[in-house]
Amino acid sequence: MIARDAVAHVLKQEGVEYLFCYPTTAFIESAAEAGIRPIICRQERVGLGMADGYARISNGERFGVFAMQAGPGAENAFAGVATAYSDSTPMLVLPSGYPRDRAGWPRYFTSAQAYPTVTKWLEQVNDASQTVDAMRRAISRLKNGRMGPVMVELPTDVAEEEVGDVAYEPVRVVRSAGDTRDVERAARALLDARAPVLHAGQGVLYANATDELVELAELLGAPVVTTLLGKSAFPEDHPLSLGIWSRVMTRPAKHFIAKADVVAGIGASLAKHAMSAVIPDGKTLVQVTNDEADFGRNYHVEYPVLGDAKLVLAQLIDAVRDLWGGRPKPNNGETAEEIRQVRDEWLAEWRGKLESPEAPISPYRVIWELNRTIPPEDAIVTHDSGSPRDQMVPFYRSAGPRSYIGWGKSHGLGTGLGLTIGAKLAAPEKVCINWMGDAAFGMTGLDFETAVRCNIPIITIVSNNFRMAIETDHMKASNELYQTLDVGGNYADLARSLGGWAERVEDPAEVGPAIARARRVTEEDGKPALLEFLTAAETEVSHG
Numbered sequence: 001m002i003a004r005d006a007v008a009h010v011l012k013q014e015g016v017e018y019l020f021c022y023p024t025t026a027f028i029e030s031a032a033e034a035g036i037r038p039i040i041c042r043q044e045r046v047g048l049g050m051a052d053g054y055a056r057i058s059n060g061e062r063f064g065v066f067a068m069q070a071g072p073g074a075e076n077a078f079a080g081v082a083t084a085y086s087d088s089t090p091m092l093v094l095p096s097g098y099p100r101d102r103a104g105w106p107r108y109f110t111s112a113q114a115y116p117t118v119t120k121w122l123e124q125v126n127d128a129s130q131t132v133d134a135m136r137r138a139i140s141r142l143k144n145g146r147m148g149p150v151m152v153e154l155p156t157d158v159a160e161e162e163v164g165d166v167a168y169e170p171v172r173v174v175r176s177a178g179d180t181r182d183v184e185r186a187a188r189a190l191l192d193a194r195a196p197v198l199h200a201g202q203g204v205l206y207a208n209a210t211d212e213l214v215e216l217a218e219l220l221g222a223p224v225v226t227t228l229l230g231k232s233a234f235p236e237d238h239p240l241s242l243g244i245w246s247r248v249m250t251r252p253a254k255h256f257i258a259k260a261d262v263v264a265g266i267g268a269s270l271a272k273h274a275m276s277a278v279i280p281d282g283k284t285l286v287q288v289t290n291d292e293a294d295f296g297r298n299y300h301v302e303y304p305v306l307g308d309a310k311l312v313l314a315q316l317i318d319a320v321r322d323l324w325g326g327r328p329k330p331n332n333g334e335t336a337e338e339i340r341q342v343r344d345e346w347l348a349e350w351r352g353k354l355e356s357p358e359a360p361i362s363p364y365r366v367i368w369e370l371n372r373t374i375p376p377e378d379a380i381v382t383h384d385s386g387s388p389r390d391q392m393v394p395f396y397r398s399a400g401p402r403s404y405i406g407w408g409k410s411h412g413l414g415t416g417l418g419l420t421i422g423a424k425l426a427a428p429e430k431v432c433i434n435w436m437g438d439a440a441f442g443m444t445g446l447d448f449e450t451a452v453r454c455n456i457p458i459i460t461i462v463s464n465n466f467r468m469a470i471e472t473d474h475m476k477a478s479n480e481l482y483q484t485l486d487v488g489g490n491y492a493d494l495a496r497s498l499g500g501w502a503e504r505v506e507d508p509a510e511v512g513p514a515i516a517r518a519r520r521v522t523e524e525d526g527k528p529a530l531l532e533f534l535t536a537a538e539t540e541v542s543h544g
Ligand SMILES: Cc1ncc(C[n+]2csc(CCOP(=O)(O)OP(=O)(O)O)c2C)c(N)n1
Pocket: 385, 386, 387, 388, 411, 412, 413, 436, 437, 438, 439, 440, 441, 463, 465, 467, 468, 469, 470, 471
């Protein structure tokens, strides 16, 4: 067997179904011959987004794989790998490398030199006999601990060399529980708290720990916020859900964090970041994470527990029960009622926008109608960076684990489209929807054609305000002098010309019906749909 066929054999043993890719790399041939379906994207960056969305919705149980050409392909892929690294998505990236006799030549792009800053593990195979070991090393790192993209660069000459017979067993996943003394201290802090809030990150999703999180919340009577990446880790229709607490947030999240004495990060890095909210001074912190590098990043953590979120939550539940003593049971009904009241007040203030009858259409109305037209338990929804994210994440109520993709610590404009194509391949039974601005569409929109060509019936909703609205305050002078915020296009026409179904909608009364029509087209005709809503250049967002 030659080296590139050995790589395909390893992937097949690991249960890989799809190779997201762009030529030229002979590995596409090896994968296809091994029964792995190649999905050819239109641009590497978006193809990586597809692998990323596939991995997130498969919860890492099936990981994403992307292969590309040496040089320009590897160069063009950088943004997609960087996005996956910032969000810790389990992915394997397989760039071809220039043949060994050109190694080190000036101006030759070498992935092994260029990618260490955005990969969890990176190796170049210089001897074909090392191919399978290199793959095992990479996949072991991809699957264990804090996840993240790993890379194996295979020079084109090595790829064609014989490696002999290949024996490969899939890598086993290893998880650890917390130190029982750390767990007991954390449990005591939670029990003694006057007003604890649980703060769930995406570690809860990857650990499949939603049931345990719900159990602990109900046991303690503690309401739950999620981070941006953790959105959907706690069901947002649960009476103890406060919704999102990030750069933008719901009012219940702000209200309960303000009055909390103990905040417990579960599967959360508790890192300061443009996409996370700052924890106010004076809170006592509990933190459960499987990455020791998360402790103490920006805050002193009084009660750290190192371990897998699911295992540690189960330990915390047991410890809380053991330590309960004669304490009264929490009144969950009262907490739920307070949440409901604060939410109702907040929504009443936003109702003008959420139900606005005005044209151009309020983007908030689109989000509101989307939530009511397609039951969130039927859907996987994601945003794009900029205003569409900030509008969506506080108001859209997701249903439970992975019914929403809250991506974007590094928030490359246009990423949501690829994520949704990958999500649909991982969960074909779901209605997969991305909500993006017109500038975001400009970055990656031609990959809508990949969804058409590969029969991946997603719904792309474009908020077209002919403008980069989120930049309004940053670009006053340049816009006045040179109209730097303006962008143009008819995206429904474009989507039709690419072979998809599309509608351009100007009438606010048509928002819900158009979303229902798009769903029907994707489910009955199996065709991707694009809805272009002509929206107001909205700049107001919810800070609670
Ligand atoms: C690759 C990349 N370049 C630049 C940015 C900065 N950025 C974030 S949102 C945005 C404009 C968004 O405009 P649009 O998608 O039309 O949304 P709107 O604010 O108009 O609703 C820009 C330039 C980014 N996030 N990613």
